Amino acid sequence: MSTTATTLKPVHVILDRYDRNPSKLIPILQDIQAEYQYLPEEIMSLVAAELDISPSTVYGVSTFYSHFTLERKGKHILKVCDGTACHVKKSEGILKLLEKELGLGKDVKTTADRLFTLETVACLGACGLAPVVVVDDKVHGLMTPEKTQELLDNIRKEETANG
Numbered sequence: 152m153s154t155t156a157t158t159l160k161p162v163h164v165i166l167d168r169y170d171r172n173p174s175k176l177i178p179i180l181q182d183i184q185a186e187y188q189y190l191p192e193e194i195m196s197l198v199a200a201e202l203d204i205s206p207s208t209v210y211g212v213s214t215f216y217s218h219f220t221l222e223r224k225g226k227h228i229l230k231v232c233d234g235t236a237c238h239v240k241k242s243e244g245i246l247k248l249l250e251k252e253l254g255l256g257k258d259v260k261t262t263a264d265r266l267f268t269l270e271t272v273a274c275l276g277a278c279g280l281a282p283v284v285v286v287d288d289k290v291h292g293l294m295t296p297e298k299t300q301e302l303l304d305n306i307r308k309e310e311t312a313n314g
Contacts, residue, residue, distance in 0.1 A: 159194070159197065161183075161186045161187075162183060162186075162194055162197060162198070163201075165179055165182045165183055165186070166179065166198070166201050166202070168182070171201055171202055172202075173202040173203065173204050176198075176202065176204070176208075176209065176212055177212060177216070179198060179202075180195075180198070180209075180212065180213055180219060181218075183198070184219060184220070188223065188224055189220045189221060189222055189223045189224060190213050190219055190220065190221055191223075192221070195209045195210060195213060196209075222260075222261070223261065223265065224261055224265075224268040225261045225262055225265045225266050225267040225268035226265060226266050226267070226310075227266060227267050227268070227286060227287055227306055228267075228268050228270065228285075228286070228287055228288075229249060229267055229268065229269050229270065229284065229285070229286055230270045230271075230272050230275065230284065230285040230286075231245055231246045231249065231269070231270070231271050231272070231282075231283075231284055232272055232273075232274060232275040232277070232281070232282060232283040232284070232285075233246070233271050233272070233273065234272075234273055234274035234275070234278065234281075235274075235278075236278035236279075236281035236282075237274075237275075237278070237281040237282040237283055239281070240281045240282045241282060241295075242281070242282035242283075242294075244295075244296045245282055245284060245294055245295070245296055245299045246269075246271060247296075248296040248299055248300060249269050249299065249303070250269065252300070252303055253267050253269060253303075255267075255269050266310065275290070277290055277292060279292075280292025280293055281293075282294050284299060284302070286302065286306070
């Protein structure tokens, strides 16, 4: 991410909203992540300087909590549950299909066009609907590789239609 005064303006607005109070680091980082979809390294450094705390403190908080991400994600987040119920009902086939269709794997989780990010999660708490895929916070239950392919195709069609 290349930082300019324009790209940093939201950070200053967020910092001002919390009176540049270091004890408000977590909500500050939450708002920054909501703005940028991740926590860019240069912005975390700016936050540390503006709050007069060490960069390692900001980095430590951002890596401790699992809801923070340091990597830019795609427009659509696909989560495949691999909890016990989903695993038993063949969520692995769904995951393999998505990896193949999107050209992703263990080391690459986001497509080059930044349209999709694929994540595997331990449990989504929807065991009665296993196997489950969540797309942008919408739960899709009783999934099969075929239904997953259809879902992916529909997302791509919508993206093409929306330009």
